[in-house]
Amino acid sequence: MVVSLALYQPDIAGNTGTILRLAACFGLTVDLIEPAGFDASDRALKRAGMDYLAMAALRRHADFASFVKERPPQSRLVLLTTRAETIYTDFAFQPGDCLLFGRESAGVPAEIHSLADARLKVPMVSGGRSLNLAVTAGIVAAEALRQSGWQSARGAAPSGSP
Template sequence: MIHVVLFEPENPGNVGNIMRTCAVLGVKLHMIRPFGFRLIDPQYKRAVMDYTQHVEWQDHADWETFRSTVPEGARLYAFTTKTDRVYTHVEYQDGDHLVFGPESRGLPEWIRTSIEPVTIPMPGQGRSLNLSVSVGIAAFEVLRQMNNNWK
């Protein structure tokens, strides 16, 4: 199983969309506190709809608590704009964790430097992609590779 990890997510609509994406792809979602919203937020509820019953997800108090649940040998990839290593140049495998930071600031340096950083190329203008879009792009690439180009 592939894992999507949201470190201190801020936007309830993004988290709801990510939860739906994880549900339809069969990907486990990890959310690391603190959150920038409450799980009763109307924006979250509107975006997630009834998908909470279809997704496996786990709430972690902090980064250390999350790391204690990661099996030995599991690979973690930090999605960031602060590297040149393109995410499609990785050969993903079952059990990999795709780690994303908060919308307003991305992953802190201490996380980016403690795991493998990768980036989604953005040839146009702008600083970054929307978090839920980034998660969708990354998760589909991992599953495409693992499913032999959907053959």
């Protein structure tokens, strides 16, 4: 079981579409925790996801409580936040980890922050506030997959790799 990605009430359709495309290309599941700040038929979502949306494994949840109830009990909830102390490359990812990303505008509420099994950050130069959500998801998902031996488990590098 590889890692999964969870989006807590995403605000920007383009970011969600890009993350769905990422997930489709790497065989990851995306949990979308409602309410989202856009309609699922949003043009930006479709434009960013292109024809990969049909390939993406997407699970929608009416709210965070529904997400928690439906999440596999053995999976760790790993929150990506600018308020974390641990850098994502210093963390030992495990198969089944769920990488949780908060709203672009506000992150996750304190009560959800406190439920995370781990809180990680992507380091930036001084003065940088935050990275784009889809960029962060790609960076951290790649590291989690690298640590879990994703390429060797499939016998070869993903198509399109040198």
